[in-house]
Amino acid sequence: MVSFHRLLIPQERVVLSASTFSTFFLPAFVLYLAMGVLVQRKRTAMIRVALLPVTLLCAYRAGSSLDLSFGIPNYRFLNQGLVLAIFTLSMRSTVWAFTKKPYTRIALQPNKTFRGDTLSGSTSSQLTNVDDTPLFTAIWNAWDLSVNLRGIGWDWAEDLRIPKSNCGTKSTLEFLLNTLAKLLFYALAFDTTSGAARDFSPETFGSIEGGTIFDASLPPLSRYTRSTIITILSGWTAYFVIELVYQIHAIEFVLLFRQAPSQWPPLFDTPWLSTSLTSFWGHKWHQLFRECFISVGARPFSYLLGRTGGVMGAFLISGALHYLGLKAMERGGYPVVVFGFFIMQAIGLILEGMWKKCTGTRVDGIWGLLWTWLWVVSWANFMIDAWARVGLIGSKFFPDNYRPTVLLVHFLKHYFSLFGFSEIEIINVVQQG
Numbered sequence: 001m002v003s004f005h006r007l008l009i010p011q012e013r014v015v016l017s018a019s020t021f022s023t024f025f026l027p028a029f030v031l032y033l034a035m036g037v038l039v040q041r042k043r044t045a046m047i048r049v050a051l052l053p054v055t056l057l058c059a060y061r062a063g064s065s066l067d068l069s070f071g072i073p074n075y076r077f078l079n080q081g082l083v084l085a086i087f088t089l090s091m092r093s094t095v096w097a098f099t100k101k102p103y104t105r106i107a108l109q110p111n112k113t114f115r116g117d118t119l120s121g122s123t124s125s126q127l128t129n130v131d132d133t134p135l136f137t138a139i140w141n142a143w144d145l146s147v148n149l150r151g152i153g154w155d156w157a158e159d160l161r162i163p164k165s166n167c168g169t170k171s172t173l174e175f176l177l178n179t180l181a182k183l184l185f186y187a188l189a190f191d192t193t194s195g196a197a198r199d200f201s202p203e204t205f206g207s208i209e210g211g212t213i214f215d216a217s218l219p220p221l222s223r224y225t226r227s228t229i230i231t232i233l234s235g236w237t238a239y240f241v242i243e244l245v246y247q248i249h250a251i252e253f254v255l256l257f258r259q260a261p262s263q264w265p266p267l268f269d270t271p272w273l274s275t276s277l278t279s280f281w282g283h284k285w286h287q288l289f290r291e292c293f294i295s296v297g298a299r300p301f302s303y304l305l306g307r308t309g310g311v312m313g314a315f316l317i318s319g320a321l322h323y324l325g326l327k328a329m330e331r332g333g334y335p336v337v338v339f340g341f342f343i344m345q346a347i348g349l350i351l352e353g354m355w356k357k358c359t360g361t362r363v364d365g366i367w368g369l370l371w372t373w374l375w376v377v378s379w380a381n382f383m384i385d386a387w388a389r390v391g392l393i394g395s396k397f398f399p400d401n402y403r404p405t406v407l408l409v410h411f412l413k414h415y416f417s418l419f420g421f422s423e424i425e426i427i428n429v430v431q432q433g
Contacts, residue, residue, distance in 0.1 A: 013067035013079070024065045028058035032089050036142035039096040040103050040133040052097040059090045063328075073208045074396040076329050083328040087321050088149070091292035098295075102133070104155045105141050143257075147249065149288040152263050160290065161283040163269035175261035176251060183247040184404075190240035190397070191404040197233040197393050200226070205388035208395060210331060213381070213388045224381070231377055231384040234393060241397075242286060243267060275368035277348045277375060293317050308350055315346040331390035341383040348375045 014020045035055060038044040063086035068078035133141070144153070151157025170178065197206070204211025213227045250264040267286045274280035293314040301313025319342035327333030352363045363371060387393055398404065 014065055015067050015070050020066060025062045028055065028062040028086070028089065031055040031058055032093055033142050033146060035093045035096045036145045037135075037138045039099055040105075040138040040141060040145075041135070042102050042132045044102075045100070048097045048099075052093060055093045056090055059086050059093070062086055063324075073391070076208075077392060077395040077397070079328040079330070080325045080392070084321065084325040087324055088289065088292065091289070091296050091317070091321075092149075095292060095295040099156075103145070104133070105144075106153050106155055144259075147253075148263075149291075151291060152265065157291065160287060161269075163266040163283075165265040170261055172254060172261060175264075176254060179247050179250050179254075179264075183244065183251065186240050186244040186247060188404045188408060190237060190244055193233050193237040193240060194393070194397060195403075195405065197230050197237065200230055205391075206394050208391040210389045210391035210394060213385050227381050227385070228377060230388075230393075231381050234384045234387060235377075235380060239268070239271075273369070274372045275365055276352055276363040277345065277372055278352055278363070280372055280376065281345065281349065289318065289321065307353070311346045311349050312343070315342040318342050326386060326390055326392070329390040329392060334386035334389065337382050337386045341379050344379045345376070 014024075031051060031054060035048060035051060038048050038051075063083045066079075066082060068082050069075035148154065150160055152162075199206060200213075201211065201215075205213055213230045215223050215226060218226065246264075246267045253259045254261060254264065267288075269284045271280055271284040274284045297313035297315070297317030298310040299313075301316075302310030305312070316339070319339040322342070323333045323335050323338040326338060356362050362368075384393075400406070
């Protein structure tokens with residue numbers, strides 16, 4: 001049994017190459033696409049269930065075997081990204097295996113404008129009346145389904161709330177230019193906030209060696225004020241990097257795959273203005289994993305423990321996703337801290353439900369805003385500390401000479417030099433500004 005396991009899974013991660021890609025990643029991805037094709041077709045339930053164990057095994061091999069960092073400690077965060085993608089692939093394959101009704105593509109209006117409505121309620125009349133999706137069409141649709149985590153343009157995204165957007169009213173060129181501007185901004189903001197967090201302690205958690213954000217040499221008030229600032233900076237970093245990747249994919253799929261701008265509505269809905277944990281996690285934070293967390297976590301647990309179990313189940317699956325991603329940094333995953341953060345978020349939602357039941361009113365308003373920030377940021381201190389200890393905060397996401405902030409400074413120096421400003425004069429202008 002041990003030799004069979006070693007045959008399937010190398011004892012150490014192997015560097016990505018054409019050979020290891022085709023050996024470890026490609027089988028998992030092909031099976032994932034096959035599941036995406038089958039879930040659109042009728043009378044495929046038994047085939048999907050039969051393929052699921054093989055798909056999960058191949059996904060496990062890919063996530064635990066490949067080394068996208070090429071052995072460079074500063075790039076271990078790429079292995080984290082790999083594991084997050086593989087876990088998502090596994091969750092979605094599991095959902096597809098047990099889906100009863102075949103998925104159907106929606107004829108989404110090219111110029112559709114989202115106004116904060118739910119996707120199912122605004123598009124249910126646009127379903128195509130096809131007895132069974134033709135095989136070639138299902139194969140083509142599977143490429144969209146494989147990366148379409150929210151279900152934009154599909155009938156399975158029940159009650160998904162889409163942030164307000166006018167992207168559908170723009171021409172493709174205008175959308176691409178606007179998205180490119182956002183991409184550049186998020187790249188610059190991501191580099192700025194991640195660099196600011198590292199600068200708090202370049203020798204400890206600001207390096208790949210990692211360390212705690214709680215400085216024991218400081219008195220408690222200063223210690224936790226400092227850790228909270230680092231936590232908020234890291235939270236913004238997470239927000240910016242998710243937006244950055246989303247904008248890249250938006251340009252890629254609109255430009256290369258001729259998708260409509262309406263298929264790429266905003267990802268977030270001003271989460272910093274959330275007046276309750278319910279609104280924060282329910283629709284203001286990104287909903288990329290909503291369907292997976294509901295189907296794999298909330299629904300099974302709710303059968304056993306009711307609504308409370310459903311809330312716990314969804315956040316437990318989220319905890320597993322983040323724990324395994326952090327563990328891929330090869331410095332320990334800190335399961336108690338990671339799962340603890342998400343369990344406390346579930347408890348917060350349950351407390352809000354109890355408040356509504358006792359008072360007849362929802363958590364809302366300025367007090368709700370303060371409550372949400374306090375609850376999320378307080379528990380996030382420990383989550384971000386786990387990030388810091390495994391070296392995630394200290395990772396170099398860009399080569400030193402190609403950091404967006406460095407490139408911006410070089411551009412400004414070149415721009416001002418064209419008008420006869422010396423480097424010292426430029427520095428004085430920046431300082432005076």
